[in-house]
Amino acid sequence: MADPTTTETGTGAVSAPATAVPVAAVPVAAVPTPAAVRAKPAKTIDAGKQANRRIGVRLVIYTVATHAFAGFILLLFELGNRNK
Secondary structure (H helix, E strand, C coil): CCCCCCEECCCCCEECCCCCCCHHHCCHHHCCCHHHHCCCCCEEEECCEEHHHHHHHHHHHHHHHHHHHHHHHHHHHHHHHHCC
8 A cells, every 4th residue: 555645756757755854954055055945845645546636526526516405405494484
């Protein structure tokens, strides 16, 4: 089973999750440059599949379901207001 915290690099290789390194042990040359910070982020891999698309689909489903539920509640208020 793949580690869900691994990321895929641009070359298709999968890297292991980063380990915590004490601040004093990091050399000055290891600090990322602004160009490296703005680079395209690596794709998130979850069990061998890209998670970015699934998150977008889930977002659309939750948004539609929330609006449908809110519309139903408003319909109940409208129907209840007519019976006064």
